[in-house]
Amino acid sequence: MDAINEAILSASGEWWVLVVVFLFCGIDAFFPVVPSESLLVGLASVAVTTGSQDLVLLGVCGAVGAFIGDQIAYRMGRAVGTERFAWMQRQRARKVFAFAERELVRRGALLIFTARFIPLGRTAVNFTAGATAFSQRRFVLLDAIACVVWAVYSVGIGSVAGRWFEEHKLVGVVLSVLLALVIGYVLDRIIYFFIGRHHRHLAEEHSGT
Numbered sequence: 116m117d118a119i120n121e122a123i124l125s126a127s128g129e130w131w132v133l134v135v136v137f138l139f140c141g142i143d144a145f146f147p148v149v150p151s152e153s154l155l156v157g158l159a160s161v162a163v164t165t166g167s168q169d170l171v172l173l174g175v176c177g178a179v180g181a182f183i184g185d186q187i188a189y190r191m192g193r194a195v196g197t198e199r200f201a202w203m204q205r206q207r208a209r210k211v212f213a214f215a216e217r218e219l220v221r222r223g224a225l226l227i228f229t230a231r232f233i234p235l236g237r238t239a240v241n242f243t244a245g246a247t248a249f250s251q252r253r254f255v256l257l258d259a260i261a262c263v264v265w266a267v268y269s270v271g272i273g274s275v276a277g278r279w280f281e282e283h284k285l286v287g288v289v290l291s292v293l294l295a296l297v298i299g300y301v302l303d304r305i306i307y308f309f310i311g312r313h314h315r316h317l318a319e320e321h322s323g324t
Contacts, residue, residue: 128167144184159273178266192245
């Protein structure tokens with residue numbers, strides 16, 4: 116365990132870690148297989164007790180990377196729509212896109228803010244906002260706020276878990292990542308529940324006509 120803790124501490128203190136955080140948070144916005152949130156949370160868990168990275172700088176790199184990535188995804192959505200890539204054709208993805216398109220009109224601010232905490236949700240909303248010509252100025256403003264809150268949330272979770280397990284860095288990292296995943300999963304289930312209700316409602320309306 117001591118050897119693993121030392122390895123984590125050594126890697127987390129390198130200057131290039133901030134570059135990796137920035138890139139991962141950016142790419143995750145339009146390629147949802149990059150674990151940006153887990154990386155940010157894990158590094159914060161280590162940094163809070165060791166000072167290996169400045170927590171504010173870590174959060175800023177995450178927020179700026181996420182914001183730029185979201186803007187790229189918005190423009191990709193405007194250019195290619197929401198059907199170009201294979202992952203967009205999956206049944207669940209199609210339901211999420213349909214839900215996002217409807218809710219962006221009705222509750223755009225709430226959807227953009229909430230989706231930032233859900234990996235597939237944030238990507239779907241970014242692409243859908245661009246594809247449906249959602250106001251770019253409004254998207255930029257709402258997304259900027261959402262990215263800052265998301266970064267604070269991620270660093271905060273890592274910091275709390277890191278304090279709890281100050282002597283065992285690996286345990287703190289694992290716990291903080293699991294906690295972030297659980298919160299993300301709960302939000303995902305809540306959103307997906309409303310997606311299911313939305314589709315059932317549409318089916319009932321269709322059958323009634």
